[in-house]
Amino acid sequence: MDQHHDTTELRTEADAVLARLVGDPTGRARLREDQWRAVEALVAHRRRALVVQRTGWGKSAVYFVATSLLRARGSGPTVIVSPLLALMRNQVEAAARAGIHARTINSANQEDWETVQAEISAGSVDVLLVSPERLNNPDFRDHVLPALAATTGLLVVDEAHCISDWGHDFRPDYRRLRTMLQELPAGVPVLATTATANARVTADVAEQLGTGAAGADSGALVLRGPLDRESLSLSVLELPDAAHRLAWLADHLDDLPGSGIVYTLTVAAAEEVTAFLRRRGHTVASYTGKTENADRQQAEDDLLHNKVKALIATSALGMGFDKPDLGFVVHLGSPSSPIAYYQQVGRAGRGVDHAEVLLLPGKEDEAIWHYFASLAFPPEETVRRTLDVMAGADRPLSLPALEPLVELRRSRLETMLKVLDVDGAVRRVKGGWIATGRPWAYDTERYAWVARQREAEQEAMRAYATTSGCRMEFLRRQLDDEQAAPCGRCDNCAGARFTADASTGAVEAARSDLGRAGVEVEPRKMWPTGMTAVGVDLKGRIPASEQAGEGRALGRLSDIGWGNRLRPLLAPRSPDGPVPDDVARAVVGVLADWAKGAGGWAPGVERALARPVGVVTVASRSRPQLVGSLGARISEVGRLPLLGSVEYTQDAPPPHRSNSAQRLKALHDSLVVPPALAAALEGAPGPVLLVDDWTETGWTLAVAARLLRRAGAPGVLPLVLAVQA
Template sequence: MTSRGPVEAVRRVSGRAGRQAGVSTPGTAPSAPTGTDVRERAEAHLRALVGPRGGQGEVSLREDQWTAIEALAVDRRRALVVQRTGWGKSAVYFVATLLLREAGAGPTVIVSPLLALMRNQIEAAERAGIRAVTINSTNIESWEPIQDAIRAGEVDVLLVSPERLNNPGFRDEVLPRLAATCGLLVVDEAHCISDWGHDFRPDYRRIRTLLEDLPEGIPVLATTATANARVTSDVAEQLGPPESRQSVLVLRGSLDRESLRLGVVRLKTAEQRLAWLADHLAEQPGSGIIYCLTVAATQEIADYLRTRGHDVAAYSGQTDTTERQALEQDLIAGRVKALVATSALGMGFDATLGFVVNMGAPASPVAYYQQVGRAGRGTDEATVVLLPAIEDRDIWAYFASLAFPREELVRQTLAVLADSPSPMSTAALETYVELNRNRLETMLKVLDVDGAARRVRGGWESTGQPWSYDEERYRRVSEAREREQQAMLDYLRTDRCRMWFLRDQLDDPDATECGRCDNCGGLELSATVSEASVEEAGARLSRPGVVVEPRKMWPSALANLGIELKGKIADGAAEGRVVARLTDLGYGQALRELFRPGTPDGPVPVPLVRAVVEVLGDWRPAVDAIVVVESATRPTLTADLADGLSRYLKIPVVGRWAIVDESVVPGQGAMNSAQRVAAVGRRFRLEAEPGALEGRSVLLVDDRVVTGWTLTLAARALRREGATEVRPLALATES
């Protein structure tokens, strides 16, 4: 479009095409729009969608927008559009939908990964008179009425989440009908298809099946703002029909974001970074997002900023769905200054944000480009600030550890499924395979698309089809991730234009100096923070104490491992405490150093001794005995902690949760709960004098909480020996 802003800023309603559209016969493609007036009709639809732009002249399609629309609505081709946020990708598929519906095509199906984005797309479509609905995990009760409306021709656009594509009922019953009757398939955030992309999602691989089932002549559009040349090539290859790999139209445009002013503020300590945010947040234009790398950081930073008088709220994947929707609306309407969020926050069309601040660097320039793209939509200027931290690399390493599992674990999973007479739930599989729930689920989805496993009602089953482990590809993907991390570090240090750097990482051939960033001289960012703010932030971060909630339920299917425990845990631990999470901004740094591989064993460092004392002062647990969890890797640390607590609290150490089977290595089974319960049960036994625990309230002392099952089983043993209550205390927790 020649005027600023795509259909994201819908102003007027036009339901003409939707009301006049018919429904095509299942299994056939409707006739394509013909005649020289197609572009005129397309631009009329665009003007109805966007509305008048007073003083800016007539709204019209850009040439590349028209090229994409023509390919879809006239030539019935498959197209991949890689364009910056705000370019108007939604205008392409909404206008194409209106043209196709006029010609009698079925509804457009949009696969979109973000519920927030779905909500905004539906609102935009409805204001344009396009009848849009969604099928996702939050509205299961509406699925049948929605499907009835689709069959009746009352729906123009159906949005589905990629997770639905892998749901057995949806895959087997709904998906075939959609494939047979849809008029246009749109794959939003298409970089998620490629495992080379920064945000690969295995559910997206199910789109291949949907593509294969489409009748001939059904157009397909894939869109993304964040795909380099490798990802673009991979997505285009997967998008193309098997008989003609070269038939996909690829449109790549300039990835410059003219409204963004990028800058980096490098400060040495977490206290300084938090103080900078408190001192300078009010200076940022409008409302915006403060991105964090962990859920814990969102809560910690939001709490602190509220004490400094800033109107902010925490937002993550753990936030309740209803609350998330309310927070999104508060941000869009400017009722809050900022949401302190993880990458779970992906705003849609109507978010006009004045700034994005990153407290910690994402693991790649491509991921960073996507996050900063949340700002500057519908505004001439937006400020983007990155405050990197030393601990960023530790967090990157953690997420990198969640890559595709080793071949032996994959083979083991397939063998278990093959030997099972009936489908197995993920919980049951956990008892045989040492992977946590999320990694196991992700691996199974990949195996499903590869044809080696299949999700059915009741769980997963083996297909018996041969499967090969593509070790070379996984290795190359891992190496690509390492290069991306190095590139992110280079971004922090570069003295070249920052927008040029990001565009170059995305293989934008038109990347040039922007003239707007801090290195180009277009943005001045003060790195100064007041002494009072640093002191206040330091006091906040040095306040130790994190609640450790007890485990409430035993893992499912423990009977598969010969363990007769199930249901609610009746004799577990009470609420406990740790000094801090390993990911925390304050004591997290000292604890990461303490538990880093290679750090020698030794007594508790003095600053952490003081922190433990402070935790006890706030907590005041009513205990009269101590039991220590033995450690094979840090025996001195745990013994010193227990002995120091005994002296400070003036209560005796009366027993040990002792290592009795050294063949069970430290951390064995930690990847999932069932395996961990089995490993802990073999590794440890309670050692205490007869009667020493009868009627006692016990402080159970450990160095670090990883899964919580060591403390849970120890507490159970203590309770069975007569302890009335068990209160865990440790230095750190990983979550």
């Protein structure tokens, strides 16, 4: 009877906290049964729990209610590991409604860190939200984290699928939680939550966090609910091309309920779509990984208060953004994973009876999937070589210092080091990274299995777009929801709600926008750091007398306009051949616009002196016909002499994708200006056009320009078909 009385009293207290949290003045709000089970497990029994429930189910209510009850019983502050700043901002505001004082430590509020740590020490902070990256910051890990672990009353791992590399958003920093879990005093409850985990991810997260499986000896509680979202109506609309998709969106955006999100797969596409929709009279804003923090916050606020019809966003706007009345989510391009897709569409319809979810797949989707798949964990040889370099160093190596010594780009190198850190092979310290010397094994089987799983997920997204069955049931089965059944709401269950109609005017405007050629190519102005360590005596600023000028490209490989035309032309295994007529004509148009622009060929230089006096090509080892014919066509149309090519030496290493330092090292002794070209450049009265097929890092153009400038060219204006951006 006493136990029953205590449970009833605890439930009453929990529901009162919930009422404050959701702003219910009547006090009638009640926790759902599984919410209560989780709260009871955490507060009454100090257990560990893993909660896998659909977006909008109320997972944050569990940890805020549990926090309030635990604090009232003398427990220390709750630590929430949270992956996104948007999520943190929403959670701080939600906590305040329940009388819970929440603070954050993240990359955007460094000026507040000392104050926050003082408040924690004084006991006035109820909830501390930290990003997973903080867990491996040397100062935080070595000085703040141990004290925090010793006093924590509840540890919450939000969006816990990030801990699993089977999941759609794996983050190696999350694995640092193992250390914190090991240092927690006995009896400290732990809660892990996610909305996007299939059975495999759920089991992996449970193992990573030490929560075990349901019924295991650990006594952990796993709560997994049905994943149907009754408010969502799913549809897929196949349209002929990118112009029709843009036109359809411009014609029908105002028909969609309320305000919402339009997801794109790349930053370039988000910016293109935003610009086009604004020109068509829509109030929209762009939101990507390149958006400044202040602009992100403004965009989020504008959407929350319905000041914009939509945010045109990449996956940077994902987990944690909470707008209960979000009326629609449209995907202009298909994500590569049904789990990621479910997570993103889950932003809509939390607090409304009906929300539209629409997928507009594109021909460019698979090329973009392939590009992101190429950024996976490096091969064993590369990892071993990096460990050898670090083992031979007499000091910690920062990322800029290590990058020239290995063949990995900065972002991929950092991710690899984080994984090795978790595995114990390296350690992040003040000043950089060091090798620990501990034995380490490359998990070939696991990485191969992850790659196969990615391929299976891509195939599932193809199947989702073409299925004649229930779309919600399809997604739920992908998430191993045993209760999956036809929803009765999607286009396959209830009939199509949208037609493919797009007005002629909108299609023509979209085609004109997407066909608009010309992208600025910024020249390299600084040599990479650490070049002397690899035997190349280049450092600091590139002298103005050796720099390339601002260049032009026909388009970006990542955009949905010219990118769709250029990707197949420049694909690694595409056959070489003369430049296609439509591409050549578009390049001539780019040159004409360049010449007529406000700054002319070279801003700040007298127009007569800035006009190119000749064409130089970069000798191509993979597409000699394409580059050669492009140079010849430009020479013919522009009535400019074709002066020759910057050539590769006979012993030049084969081209390969790498970081800037390694790319520059390979090019430094590989490119030469032949004597005949050097003679043609002597006394040249103006700059030359430097023609190549595409540029990714910009170093081929920078090295070739330096050689041409040294040979006598007063200026070099790069022109390429595409930039990888």
